[in-house]
Amino acid sequence: MQSIGRRLRLLVLSWNYPTPAAPQRGLWAQRMCDAAARQADVTVLVPTPWVPALLPFEALARFRRVPRRERRGAVDRHFPRVPGSIEYFTHGFDARLALPNVLALAGRLHKERPFDLIHAHFIFPDGVVASRIGKELRVPVMTSEHSFWTPWLSDQARVRAQVDAALTGIQLIAPVSDFLRKNVAEYLGGRVETVVLPNVVDDTVFFPAPRARDANELLYVGLIRRFKRVDVLLRAVALVRRTIPDLHLKILSADAFRAYARDRREIHELIASLGLDSAVEIVNGSDPPAVAEAMRRCAFVVVSSTRRETFCSVAAEALACGTPLVLTRCGGPEEFVTAADGVMVEPDDPAALAEGILKAMRERAGFDSGGIRSRIIARFGRNAWCDRAMAIYERVVGAGR
Helix, strand or coil: CCCCCCCEEEEEECCCCCECCECCCCHHHHHHHHHHCCCEEEEEECCEECCCCCCCCHHHHHHHHCCCEEEECCEEEECCEECCCCCCCCHHHHHHHHHHHHHHHHHHHHHHCCCCEEEEECHHHHHHHHHHHHHHHCCCEEEEECCCCCCHHHHCHHHHHHHHHHHHHCCEEEECCHHHHHHHHHHHCCCCEECCCCCCECCCCCCCCCCCCCCCEEEEECCCCHHHCHHHHHHHHHHHCCCCCCCEEEEEECCCCHHHHHHHHHHHHHHHHCCCCCCEEEEECCCHHHHHHHHHHCCEEEECCCCCECCCHHHHHHHHCCCCEEEECCEHHHHCCCCCCEEEECCCCHHHHHHHHHHHHHCHHHCCHHHHHHHHHHHHEHHHHHHHHHHHHHHHHHHHC
16 A cells, blocks of 8 residues: 555544543543554644532542643644533533534644544544544545444444444444454445554553562453453362362452442452452552553463453463463453463363363463563554554545545
């Protein structure tokens, strides 16, 4: 493909992006932007809830501490205030509520220095708003996708109507795995082209280092949600401890939305009922360097999800640290995890996961840390991702012209 011959001007729109109010949210979007900035000029718009000054509740007041604008590294970031967008309370209306302020800011920035491409994350509300901006500014639009479209859009008539209307202004949709692409393409029925653009692995943070590993420690990283099946993992740990009494589990999990509090309570109750209080440690809100360090020190990283994991950055990041996996067959990771990277078992089965952990423990000497890392970085490291993304960006820009 012929290059446009200069650095692209890229406008990214993402509701999911780290801010002082939610520093762990949307790290994948930040990493994509940082990687793209190696070859493009990147400006990010992060719609942020507007909160009146008199509201004292910390759950809301924290959004007032988000700056209006900042530059981090090579990326310009803007945080326009919009109505709604607080957790999922107004989700079905967020695109319409945010459009006026986001469109005004995008228009002003475009007038100062025109953009070549708009890249939104998620089809809603991000893609819906981006489609309208693209039409107004006459700039081509693409979206990444990190979540399944069905049965979600089938169940949400209001959102589905907005998405269907927006598709006419979107040139390309890029799910993060082929597993997800098939789901999206089935819904689209040929209306918009799809191509896989995976998540990027930050190889400056996730890398091997000479550390003494705890041979009996398993590590889980992620939200404590029912679909992540942490309950299956805990039951498996209880089973394995009958053979390996010193086995223990560390859980690194951000608190995230208050709506998830019930799931966390259930897990704490299960830990107590299984007699695992001394064998399970839960650490809240670890940042990426701390996660990477934990990955370097454990024996295995465990993924216990159901069959609906679209990519699984945790699995890729563990491999970048040279740490093998014990994981369930959950879709996305099956596209890049090999037998040389860990042990894979069927989901939703504590006995199967327990046997997988025991198998991994028996075979741990056979896993090659250097080989594990090199394979994953060749596919998802910053350089590899940037080259792939630039080819896609230039293709969309060329088609738009």
